[in-house]
Amino acid sequence: MAVMSYRQALHDTLRAEMLRDPDVFLMGEEIGRFEGSYKITAGLLDEFGPKRVRDTPIAEEGFTGAAVGAAMLGLRPVVEIMTINFSLLALDQIVNHAAKIYGMFGGQRSVPMVIRTPGGGGQQLAATHSQNVELFYAFTPGLKVVAPSSPADAKALLIASIRDNDPVLFLENLALYNTKGEVPDGDEPAEIGRAAVTREGTDITLVAYSRMAHVALQVAEKLAADEGISAEVVDLRSLRPLDRPTIIESVKKTSCAVVLEDDWLTYGIGAEVAASISDGAFDYLDAPVRRVAMAEVPLPYAKPLELAALPSANDVVTVVHQTLDAVGRRSVGAH
Amino acid sequence: MATTSRKRPARSAKNAEELLGYYRQMLLVRRFEERTAQAYTEAKIGGYCHLNLGEEATVVGLMAAIEERDYLFTNYRDHGYALIRGMDPGRVMAELYGRQDGVSKGWGGSMHLFDTDVRQLGGYGIVGGQLPLAAGAALAVSYRDGDEVVMCQMGDGTTNIGAFHETLNIATLWDLPIVFVVVNNRLGMGTTVEMSSAEPELYKRASSYRMESARVDGNDVIAVRDAAKVAVERAREEQRPYLLETVSGRLRGHSVVDPAAYRSKEEVDEVRAQDPVAGLHDRLVADGAATAEGLAEIDADVHRIVKAAVEFAEKSPAPEVSSLFDYTYASPVPNDSRRLPADPLFPVGA
Ligand SMILES: Cc1ncc(C[n+]2csc(CCOP(=O)(O)OP(=O)(O)O)c2C)c(N)n1
Ligand SMILES: [Mg+2]
Numbered sequence: 001m002a003v004m005s006y007r008q009a010l011h012d013t014l015r016a017e018m019l020r021d022p023d024v025f026l027m028g029e030e031i032g033r034f035e036g037s038y039k040i041t042a043g044l045l046d047e048f049g050p051k052r053v054r055d056t057p058i059a060e061e062g063f064t065g066a067a068v069g070a071a072m073l074g075l076r077p078v079v080e081i082m083t084i085n086f087s088l089l090a091l092d093q094i095v096n097h098a099a100k101i102y103g104m105f106g107g108q109r110s111v112p113m114v115i116r117t118p119g120g121g122g123q124q125l126a127a128t129h130s131q132n133v134e135l136f137y138a139f140t141p142g143l144k145v146v147a148p149s150s151p152a153d154a155k156a157l158l159i160a161s162i163r164d165n166d167p168v169l170f171l172e173n174l175a176l177y178n179t180k181g182e183v184p185d186g187d188e189p190a191e192i193g194r195a196a197v198t199r200e201g202t203d204i205t206l207v208a209y210s211r212m213a214h215v216a217l218q219v220a221e222k223l224a225a226d227e228g229i230s231a232e233v234v235d236l237r238s239l240r241p242l243d244r245p246t247i248i249e250s251v252k253k254t255s256c257a258v259v260l261e262d263d264w265l266t267y268g269i270g271a272e273v274a275a276s277i278s279d280g281a282f283d284y285l286d287a288p289v290r291r292v293a294m295a296e297v298p299l300p301y302a303k304p305l306e307l308a309a310l311p312s313a314n315d316v317v318t319v320v321h322q323t324l325d326a327v328g329r330r331s332v333g334a335h
Numbered sequence: 336m337a338t339t340s341r342k343r344p345a346r347s348a349k350n351a352e353e354l355l356g357y358y359r360q361m362l363l364v365r366r367f368e369e370r371t372a373q374a375y376t377e378a379k380i381g382g383y384c385h386l387n388l389g390e391e392a393t394v395v396g397l398m399a400a401i402e403e404r405d406y407l408f409t410n411y412r413d414h415g416y417a418l419i420r421g422m423d424p425g426r427v428m429a430e431l432y433g434r435q436d437g438v439s440k441g442w443g444g445s446m447h448l449f450d451t452d453v454r455q456l457g458g459y460g461i462v463g464g465q466l467p468l469a470a471g472a473a474l475a476v477s478y479r480d481g482d483e484v485v486m487c488q489m490g491d492g493t494t495n496i497g498a499f500h501e502t503l504n505i506a507t508l509w510d511l512p513i514v515f516v517v518v519n520n521r522l523g524m525g526t527t528v529e530m531s532s533a534e535p536e537l538y539k540r541a542s543s544y545r546m547e548s549a550r551v552d553g554n555d556v557i558a559v560r561d562a563a564k565v566a567v568e569r570a571r572e573e574q575r576p577y578l579l580e581t582v583s584g585r586l587r588g589h590s591v592v593d594p595a596a597y598r599s600k601e602e603v604d605e606v607r608a609q610d611p612v613a614g615l616h617d618r619l620v621a622d623g624a625a626t627a628e629g630l631a632e633i634d635a636d637v638h639r640i641v642k643a644a645v646e647f648a649e650k651s652p653a654p655e656v657s658s659l660f661d662y663t664y665a666s667p668v669p670n671d672s673r674r675l676p677a678d679p680l681f682p683v684g685a
């Protein structure tokens with residue numbers, strides 16, 4: 001067990017997997033000589049050389065598709081797309097090709113590749129550079145989408161993603177790179193498709209992933225400390241497959257839920273979670289499932305506007321209060 | 336960037352035999368495609384269905400230039416390539432029929448023929464989609480210091496899409512053993528090359544990527560083969576990409592359902608006058624390499640193969656609905672949603 005940053009966990013895991021398996025190699029813009037826009041790949045070009053740390057031209061469709069083709073021949077490319085916004089230029093290769101090749105050709109060749117890419121607003125990068133479009137990929141059967149929120153999960157899910165035989169979109173987050181946490185030694189992979197209950201509670205379930213799973217934990221601690229409210233936190237970790245049973249089990253216990261998401265509300269991940277709760281725990285629900293999500297605007301640059309548009313811990317507290325008040329349960333915990 | 340000129344017919348016995356072999360292959364494509372069109376109008380085949388009619392010399396010449404160990408990626412106009420590359424005609428027809436014995440088990444259809452055994456790694460329905468994939472396959476070959484070559488076929492219209500330019504750039508930068516083949520049938524769907532390409536001499540586009548290229552008569556099977564061999568050799572021996580443009584015609588509409596009303600009679604007559612199958616037939620007879628009767632026998636033989644393919648497809652069962660979730664993921668993971676439309680997410684009342 002060592003304490004390290006999310007960034008360090010990613011870096012060390014990439015390195016360890018490259019040492020373990022010569023078929024694992026990295027591709028992306030500015031990952032070698034420049035050491036990565038967010039320095040995840042720092043030092044790896046020097047250690048592994050340009051064959052295994054391949055700087056690409058600014059051609060997301062071209063190099064992402066090349067990774068798909070290399071994976072079809074059995075290599076295990078790990079592609080870095082500088083931010084998830086730019087993955088839209090590779091949408092055709094990800095959605096129309098990587099996701100389809102195993103099924104559309106009757107299971108003859110799989111596509112064992114990983115696309116690492118950070119999402120995240122809040123850095124004053126304005127509308128085109130602050131989106132969370134993981135939904136597009138989570139919507140697509142044939143892809144797997146994971147979204148670790150802690151350094152430990154970053155490591156365990158990256159190992160799992162690299163060793164998996166399907167295309168995995170590995171969602172990082174700009175705001176998480178410097179966060180720290182305990183990371184186990186060894187190389188135990190996580191199981192893709194399993195959520196984690198990162199905090200147990202009895203009054204309300206908070207469902208979240210990536211950065212918002214952090215916010216959920218902070219809010220839960222604050223609610224416990226200030227008001228004696230016991231919130232359970234379900235960190236999805238995997239957006240496709242979605243671990244519905246873990247969500248349902250939690251809601252059966254708490255009878256109400258709030259979903260936190262960094263993307264837009266309408267048609268978003270939270271909508272799917274809420275619908276799943278309605279399907280699997282309707283009889284247990286004491287209140288409607290509420291969602292805390294980004295304001296539905298292209299994210300503005302000016303700080304006060306950006307802050308207003310992004311979901312915050314305070315927003316979550318407000319919605320938790322509203323939810324518990326609606327069923328007269330806030331007093332339960334408030335003593 | 337030479338334009339390969341039409342060669343004089345081969346006179347030696349060996350060459351005559353070779354030409355007869357190509358004739359048989361071209362005829363197989365011709366008869367298979369004609370039969371496919373018929374099956375389509377009988378509603379045995381669904382979806383979009385694009386034929387290689389008019390491209391037989393190109394298909395056969397290209398396939399003669401690559402070896403078993405090489406890889407092939409094509410667009411959706413892929414039946415002919417599959418047949419000549421060595422896929423079983425019955426299994427190709429079964430795929431068009433959407434049957435269990437189809438090369439892609441009925442999951443791909445006409446546009447998505449794939450057979451890992453003959454290293455034809457797809458048929459792709461998205462224009463340009465196969466280019467980055469093929470470059471990636473070539474990257475894998477070079478990563479492993481292999482001696483295979485990747486051939487990546489596309490249409491003329493494909494040279495205008497971003498993936499074409501991104502991939503050609505990457506191929507040169509990374510010294511990939513890949514041959515891009517632009518099958519110029521002078522039409523996208525109904526849009527001509529002149530309408531859509533600022534540089535209508537398509538092979539010249541390669542020069543922006545410092546890639547060697549050539550244009551060849553796509554109606555001449557030997558010329559195509561020889562030009563493609565040069566390209567393949569460059570890729571294999573020197574690890575350098577190459578772009579070959581073949582120029583031929585399209586005898587029918589863009590797909591089976593397209594009456595091609597946008598074409599003038601003169602245009603169609605011109606394409607018909609250059610019909611590569613009829614052309615080779617006449618050339619073989621004129622050269623004394625074969626008699627009309629001998630060629631008719633080949634035709635009868637090919638008809639039998641096509642007939643058997645259709646019978647195989649007719650008999651092959653439809654895929655079991657129970658196999659619907661078998662190919663979503665190669666590595667199974669928990670909580671993968673496997674519900675049919677009327678199934679609940681969770682057991683009701685549980
Ligand atoms: C990205 C994309 N855009 C449009 C289409 C629709 N479409 C299918 S075939 C075609 C024409 C392609 O022409 P060309 O590349 O010359 O190939 P050909 O059909 O002549 O073999 C078009 C526009 C498509 N399949 N994919
Ligand atoms: Mg064309």
